[in-house]
Amino acid sequence: MSIAFTIQSLRSAFASALIGGLMISRAAFQYCLEHNITLGGIIKANHEDTSADELLSYVFAGMGFIFQLQIGFRLPFPFNFLLFPFEIGEYTVRSLVMSSTPMAK
DSSP, rough: OHHHHHHHHHHHHHHHHHHHHHHHHHHHHHHHHHHHHOOTTTSSGGGOOHHHHHHHHHHHHHHHHHHHHHTTOOOOOHHHHHTTHHHHHHHHHHHHHEEEEEGGO
């Protein structure tokens, strides 16, 4: 069961990295448009006219996924104190699920 939780953590981190990378790249493109930065025509008025935002999102997603791997899918410093009650809830649910499986008995 712990292998399943680890695989699910990897899947969730990968999906979150892809979504976050796309959000960051589109926000960067919007910022450039608001300040009339075109980077030699790479940045178009409509993000659907170019694939540069998707390519940039993969770069950000890769950086985010590698960061998650390096910290071991744990919360960094300020967030671990703020979200401590949720971590207790998560560990409680995990232990209840693992104790209710037939192999754990």
